[in-house]
Amino acid sequence: MKNSVTCAPQSWHFEYVLRLGDNALILGQRISEWCGHSPFVEEDVAMANTALDHIGRARMLLTHAGNLQGNKQTEDDLAYSRNEREFKNFLLCELPIGDFAYTIVRQVLLDTYHFHLYAALQKSSDDTLAAIAAKVVKESTYHLRHSSEWLIRLGDGTEESQRRAQLALDNQWRFTSEFFLADEVDDVAHQAGVGVDVSLLEKLWRDNVNDILSAACLLRPEDAPLRASGRMGLHTEHMGFLLAEMQSVQRAYPGLDW
Amino acid sequence: MNKHLPLWEVFLRSRRGLEHKHVGSLHAADPEQAMQYARDVYTRRMEGCSIWVVLANDIHASQEAEGEAFFDPAEDKVYRHASFYDVPDDLKL
16 A cells, blocks of 8 residues: 655655654653653663653754755754644654553564664665664664563563553554555655665564564564554644643744753 | 562773772662663763673672671781882892
8 A cells, every 4th residue: 555645856855854753753752751650760760761862863863854955944943843744753653651561562663663774774875864873773772672671571471461561562553554654755765775675674573573572472463454644644632732742832932942 | 579679789890991890779670671770870971881780689798797807907917018018229120
């Protein structure tokens, strides 16, 4: 299935990098909600570190996107002044944090995706993107280690932790098909050597996730109908609330700097 | 059941060639988790390039009450320091 996204010349490049930046920004914003609320203090620091890693990569990617667009918009313009329909992140990134098992499941699904994505992007013909990927892949290696060990601990833990982890997985699985739905932007970016081969990425992701799920004694859910409208700017009901909080200061005091 | 996860002591080596130094402690379920939390809690500002974690229960410590017997006898043995001895002038070092 192909989405119909029509691209003006070169706008695919901006769009490709913007999507990466939006995934990082929205996921980072979500993870940061654990700050002060994690199960214990060591995990609180670990979660906050992970959130900051994502915000950090969002800054690099959105700055790069702005440059590709001829410096029309800064990283702050892109993060704080766009409306909901203009954000192109995966729906999975914007879903509420849920309980700890829910967050860990999401992290495993996305950390695995990011690990293989950025490993491949290190060879991008876009030098800036390749340099960002070389930095990001190290972070994602660590994130995946943290989240996958937690998922194994939960899935292979108590009856209650197993139940919650499986429930979270069953709820989130249908959102993962969006990762591998290549549209015109992906195709053009891949042909230009800027982007990755989505079908290869999907194979690497599935193999890796299958291994983690079997180590965690969790059942891989059946593939379900697509929930894949994030890149078209069509979001879940949760996105508006997330943006309202994230953008509140810039909305109240436009252009504020400190 | 203990309310907390086991306690671990964390040692960091700040640079290659230097020794590991005790920097603090944390709670974690197992060695892998202790290692990750040590990384997250103690090396966020580039404090180290190598981490050791040790179960606090596995460390045997000298006791305060034994201090006199353990350490006081060394007080009057200045000849145990190399600097106590005069080096002969004609000794080629």
